[in-house]
Every structure is written in C-alpha cells, then in structure tokens.
Amino acid sequence: MGAGRFISLEGGEGVGKSTQLDALSQALEGRGLEVLVTREPGGSPGAEAIRKLLLEGEDTRWTPRAEALLFAAARADHVAKTIKPALAKGVWVLSDRFLDSSLAYQGEAGGLGIDAVRDLHRFGSEDFLPDRTLVLQLPDGEGARRAASRDSDGADRIGGRSPAYHAQVDAGFRKMAEAEPDRVQIIDASGNAQTVTARLLYALGDLLP
Ligand SMILES: Nc1ncnc2c1ncn2[C@@H]1O[C@H](COP(=O)(O)OP(=O)(O)O)[C@@H](O)[C@H]1O
Numbered sequence: 571m572g573a574g575r576f577i578s579l580e581g582g583e584g585v586g587k588s589t590q591l592d593a594l595s596q597a598l599e600g601r602g603l604e605v606l607v608t609r610e611p612g613g614s615p616g617a618e619a620i621r622k623l624l625l626e627g628e629d630t631r632w633t634p635r636a637e638a639l640l641f642a643a644a645r646a647d648h649v650a651k652t653i654k655p656a657l658a659k660g661v662w663v664l665s666d667r668f669l670d671s672s673l674a675y676q677g678e679a680g681g682l683g684i685d686a687v688r689d690l691h692r693f694g695s696e697d698f699l700p701d702r703t704l705v706l707q708l709p710d711g712e713g714a715r716r717a718a719s720r721d722s723d724g725a726d727r728i729g730g731r732s733p734a735y736h737a738q739v740d741a742g743f744r745k746m747a748e749a750e751p752d753r754v755q756i757i758d759a760s761g762n763a764q765t766v767t768a769r770l771l772y773a774l775g776d777l778l779p
Pocket residue numbers: 581582583584585586587588589590716717719720759760761762763764766
C-alpha cells in the first residue's frame with residue numbers, strides 16, 4: 571500500500587464541508603484508496619469530550635485564551651490517537667476542519683493573533699500539518715444562509731457569533747492561503763455539489779497515486 575495523505579477541508583459555516591467530505595471519500599475509495607473521514611473539534615474519544623465543552627453553553631463560557639487552548643488540546647489528542655496511526659497504515663485521512671480553523675477563528679477573528687495560535691499547535695501537535703488544506707469559500711452570508719436552513723435548532727456557541735466575526739474568519743483563511751500557497755488553496759464552493767467535488771479533486775491531482 572502507498573503512503574497515506576492527510577487532507578483538511580476548511581471554510582466558514584455551511585459552505586458544504588460535510589457534503590464534500592462524503593463525495594470526496596467516495597471518489598478516493600473509487601480509486602482504490604483506503605479513506606478515513608474525521609472531524610474537529612473531535613475525531614478521538616478525548617477530543618469528542620472536549621468538543622462538548624467547546625460547542626455547548628454560553629458564548630462567554632470560556633475566555634478567548636482558554637478556548638484556543640481547548641481546541642489545541644483536542645487537536646493534540648486527535649493527531650496522536652487517530653490521524654497519525656491511520657497515516658502509518660497507509661490510509662488517506664480527510665478531516666472536516668483542522669489547524670486553519672483555529673488560526674482563522676481564534677487567531678484572526680478572536681483577536682489572539684495567528685502567530686500565537688500557531689505556537690499552541692507547535693507545542694500541542696509538534697506543528698504537524700496537512701499535506702493539503704482546501705478552503706471552501708462562498709460569497710459573504712451565503713454559507714450562513716445554507717447553515718440556517720439546515721440547522722432548525724440554531725447555531726452552536728461559535729457558529730452563532732456575529733456576521734463581523736465570520737467575515738474576519740473568511741479573511742483569516744485567505745491570509746493562510748497567501749502565507750502557505752503550496753499547502754492551503756481556496757476553492758470556489760458555489761454551484762452544485764458535483765461541480766465543487768470536481769474542483770476539489772483537481773486541487774488534489776498532484777497528490778493522487
Ligand atoms: N453545492 C451546494 N449547493 C447548495 N446547497 C448545498 C451545497 N452543498 C451543500 N449544500 C447544503 O448546504 C447545507 C450546508 O452544507 P454542509 O455540507 O452541512 O456544510 P458544512 O459542513 O460546511 O457546515 C446543507 O443543508 C447542504 O445540504
């Protein structure tokens with residue numbers, strides 16, 4: 571079996587990450603690859619426990635610094651217990667969100683700064699990075715509209731933050747794509763799901779066996 575690859579899918583609320591992860595995993599399995607789909611916050615028993623702490627309750631439940639540390643702690647467990655063992659077996663790992671969500675949400679929109687949050691990742695996960703990060707992007711507000719029609723029970727602790735916060739999240743993702751163009755690519759998430767899947771596969775073309 572060939573080497574496993576680690577791919578993260580990123581973007582704001584409702585841009586179609588879950589939909590695309592399903593489609594992408596099927597497409598990769600169709601090419602004979604073994605695929606594991608995982609998510610953040612979560613993806614290991616410990617990180618799923620931390621997910622509840624992060625997403626439930628009042629927005630003021632955690633300070634911005636405590637929130638960033640909890641995401642970094644969840645990620646450290648996810649990397650050690652789920653992602654690295656799968657890669658070692660030659661599995662392709664697709665994650666619904668990873669480090670770049672922390673850089674965009676806690677670092678850029680949350681005001682801690684991208685460098686400070688990257689330092690937490692250096693400590694927590696020894697700066698372990700995806701082979702490729704694909705950021706789905708929609709025009710302002712369109713993802714929020716898709717998410718609102720999906721979630722009749724309302725947004726979670728972070729999804730419910732202001733439109734200004736979410737606009738800064740999008741700006742944060744664009745900064746990452748500028749800073750690390752080989753790893754992070756922005757993908758147009760408009761149009762039907764099949765069209766978006768084709769764009770994603772094209773952006774992985776150089777990694778496919
Ligand atoms: N290309 C698309 N066009 C229109 N609606 C879409 C598309 N992709 C996904 N959706 C719908 O938008 C909503 C959000 O998609 P989802 O995959 O759950 O996004 P995310 O995981 O990024 O929050 C869902 O109701 C989904 O069915």
